Amino acid sequence: MSIKIKNFVFLFIILLFVFWILNLTCYAQPVSSTDLIKHANSYDGKMMVYEGEVIGDVMRRGDFAWVNVSDGQNAMSIWMKSVFADEIKYMGSYKSIGDGLEITGIFNRACPEHGGDLDIHAQVVRKIGSGRLLNERPNIDKKNLAIILLGLLGLIWILSLLKRK
Amino acid sequence: MILKPRLEDIKIIGYYLGRIIIGLGLTMLIPVIVGIGFKEINPTLDFLIATEITLIFGLLFTRLFYTEKDLNWMQGMIVVSLTWLVAMVLGAIPLYLSGHWKSFLDTCFDTMSGFATTGLTLVQNLDHLSYTHNLWRHLIMFIGGQGIVIVALSLFVKGASGAFKMYVGEARDERILPNVVQTSRFIWLVSIVYLVLGTLALGVVGILDGMKPVNSFFHGACIFMAAFDTGGFAPQSQNILYYHSFVYEIVTITIMILGAINFKLHYHIWMGNRREIRKNIETITLFIAIMITFVITAVGLAQTGIYPRAIMLFRKGFYQLVSGHTGTGFQTIYATQFINDWNHLALFGIICAMALGGAVCSTTGAIKMLRIGIIFKALLEDTKRIILPEGAIIVQKFHHIKEVFLEDKAARAALMITLCYLVLYILGAIIGMFFGYPFLESLFESTSAAANVGLSCGITAVSMPAALKLTYIFQMWAGRLEFMSIFVLIGFFVAIIKGK
Numbered sequence: 316m317s318i319k320i321k322n323f324v325f326l327f328i329i330l331l332f333v334f335w336i337l338n339l340t341c342y343a344q345p346v347s348s349t350d351l352i353k354h355a356n357s358y359d360g361k362m363m364v365y366e367g368e369v370i371g372d373v374m375r376r377g378d379f380a381w382v383n384v385s386d387g388q389n390a391m392s393i394w395m396k397s398v399f400a401d402e403i404k405y406m407g408s409y410k411s412i413g414d415g416l417e418i419t420g421i422f423n424r425a426c427p428e429h430g431g432d433l434d435i436h437a438q439v440v441r442k443i444g445s446g447r448l449l450n451e452r453p454n455i456d457k458k459n460l461a462i463i464l465l466g467l468l469g470l471i472w473i474l475s476l477l478k479r480k
Numbered sequence: 481m482i483l484k485p486r487l488e489d490i491k492i493i494g495y496y497l498g499r500i501i502i503g504l505g506l507t508m509l510i511p512v513i514v515g516i517g518f519k520e521i522n523p524t525l526d527f528l529i530a531t532e533i534t535l536i537f538g539l540l541f542t543r544l545f546y547t548e549k550d551l552n553w554m555q556g557m558i559v560v561s562l563t564w565l566v567a568m569v570l571g572a573i574p575l576y577l578s579g580h581w582k583s584f585l586d587t588c589f590d591t592m593s594g595f596a597t598t599g600l601t602l603v604q605n606l607d608h609l610s611y612t613h614n615l616w617r618h619l620i621m622f623i624g625g626q627g628i629v630i631v632a633l634s635l636f637v638k639g640a641s642g643a644f645k646m647y648v649g650e651a652r653d654e655r656i657l658p659n660v661v662q663t664s665r666f667i668w669l670v671s672i673v674y675l676v677l678g679t680l681a682l683g684v685v686g687i688l689d690g691m692k693p694v695n696s697f698f699h700g701a702c703i704f705m706a707a708f709d710t711g712g713f714a715p716q717s718q719n720i721l722y723y724h725s726f727v728y729e730i731v732t733i734t735i736m737i738l739g740a741i742n743f744k745l746h747y748h749i750w751m752g753n754r755r756e757i758r759k760n761i762e763t764i765t766l767f768i769a770i771m772i773t774f775v776i777t778a779v780g781l782a783q784t785g786i787y788p789r790a791i792m793l794f795r796k797g798f799y800q801l802v803s804g805h806t807g808t809g810f811q812t813i814y815a816t817q818f819i820n821d822w823n824h825l826a827l828f829g830i831i832c833a834m835a836l837g838g839a840v841c842s843t844t845g846a847i848k849m850l851r852i853g854i855i856f857k858a859l860l861e862d863t864k865r866i867i868l869p870e871g872a873i874i875v876q877k878f879h880h881i882k883e884v885f886l887e888d889k890a891a892r893a894a895l896m897i898t899l900c901y902l903v904l905y906i907l908g909a910i911i912g913m914f915f916g917y918p919f920l921e922s923l924f925e926s927t928s929a930a931a932n933v934g935l936s937c938g939i940t941a942v943s944m945p946a947a948l949k950l951t952y953i954f955q956m957w958a959g960r961l962e963f964m965s966i967f968v969l970i971g972f973f974v975a976i977i978k979g980k
Contacts, residue, residue, distance in 0.1 A: 352816055372690065430795035432812070468532050
């Protein structure tokens with residue numbers, strides 16, 4: 316009899332756990348930044364997936380780091396462990412395209428830990444794309460235009476000096 | 481009878497405009513140097529092209545309209561109002577060439593926003609913009625904050641009497657030193673000293689917060705220019721939220737408040753007269769206004785329950801409020817959060833703060849504290865007049881550097897400008913509503929544009945109608961110049977058409 320009760324209690328706990336897991340919604344598909352900001356209230360405290368390009372600096376704060384990730388619409392603030400940040404090689408800027416990251420984490424509409432910031436606390440970070448340095452080539456049209464305008468400017472300047480004389 | 485402007489008027493206006501354009505062209509050489517330093521080839525070419533075009537225009541104007549005559553009041557006002565439009569167009573050239581703006585109108589919107597120290601922006605993919613272009617975005621705030629004409633006055637004008645007319649035309653009617661050119665140079669001295677100190681402070685905080693040293697000091701310089709000149713642009717799309725730093729926010733709050741203080745008051749503080757801070761009508765009014773508007777905003781935010789802790793309320797509520805009140809427009813929240821997460825009362829508090837602004841003869845826009853103080857004193861005087869016996873002599877005074885008797889003329893002028901601003905705020909809101917935006921959002925964005933603030937609730941976007949972009953450009957221009965120069969310009973065009 317006591318074994319039956321024990322089994323029943325065990326089953327009950329398992330069921331409770333399953334219900335809790337089901338209740339804790341996880342968005343398996345990546346959510347856009349616009350959607351996150353617009354519907355912040357409904358995503359608040361939920362586990363979700365976000366994807367984008369690392370931009371700017373990786374700002375290390377002790378064992379953690381702030382990484383700003385842009386999905387092309389907005390940049391979102393990701394709070395992640397330094398070990399995840401160590402994987403980042405390229406950050407998006409004028410001269411480079413940043414690494415692509417897939418972040419699975421908890422979204423905060425107004426994070427109590429970070430003074431009310433709208434952020435994502437990363438649980439898992441996966442690198443989904445490698446960034447690269449951009450090779451800047453001079454634009455020939457711009458170069459030619461600059462030379463022509465320089466000539467024109469010099470001509471006007473000389474003419475104005477002659478007129479003054 | 482309206483007199484048709486003479487050819488001589490146009491010559492004088494054209495000549496002084498040309499000189500200021502040359503000044504603008506020379507300032508474009510700063511990004512050229514930065515571009516070379518950072519080895520950014522195409523951005524450097526963008527600025528070379530823009531510098532050349534600007535200098536060509538400047539040279540043509542000064543040669544074609546050459547004159548040795550000085551400016552009169554009308555000409556001075558027109559030079560100022562036209563300068564801002566010409567600077568908007570010429571200053572937009574290098575930005576447009578970068579390909580980060582969808583249209584030339586969008587670029588003009590951003591340059592007017594920069595020069596007028598507003599901070600509303602239509603830039604695309606800001607996080608990949610070059611250092612060179614980013615510097616220019618912030619430099620135009622620095623130039624615009626001091627006043628474009630002041631730049632020219634400090635560099636090219638040597639004691640010309642017409643200088644004062646342009647100085648007044650640019651909404652600065654207070655002379656710090658007896659000579660207006662000396663005043664301009666003092667304004668630059670203050671700004672440069674603070675620029676060095678502010679950049680150092682922000683640079684060090686940035687490094688401590690984990691930024692790379694080069695980025696940290698570059699951002700420091702840009703953020704300083706935007707904060708001190710109460711502009712609001714930032715090098716990254718997330719604005720101040722990018723830094724995730726309480727200390728960074730404290731430093732920027734300090735710089736924003738310094739920028740919102742009258743340059744005359746800066747002068748007295750520098751001269752050791754620190755008591756003036758506590759006595760001056762502007763600082764007292766500013767303190768009271770910040771407190772009242774913060775209480776309104778805080779109550780509103782408390783009703784929403786979004787920021788339950790004091791630190792959250794400070795970093796989100798108070799920061800946005802000070803940013804709005806000083807006319808800066810820095811944000812630590814996303815634009816649409818104002819609408820999605822804040823309630824109407826909190827928004828109302830921010831709108832009031834934006835509408836009031838900082839001190840006169842500072843880099844802020846909006847109605848300004850001296851006028852609010854004077855109107856309040858005038859109201860007090862009239863109330864006393866009603867209460868006290870008819871024979872009683874009532875004298876109302878206020879302290880602004882010295883004790884000043886409140887005259888009807890000053891009260892009338894303060895009320896007139898206040899009325900103009902209120903009309904401008906409401907006009908923009910009505911136009912926004914014509915395009916289908918709700919009243920409160922339209923009023924928020926309109927006030928932000930006209931008061932040269934730059935906080936956005938999301939209306940300012942590339943997709944907004946062109947007519948609304950033009951409306952905001954006009955509001956930023958009119959709000960920055962405080963109307964008089966624009967009224968004179970309109971009168972000038974009317975005189976050309978209808979004059980005899």
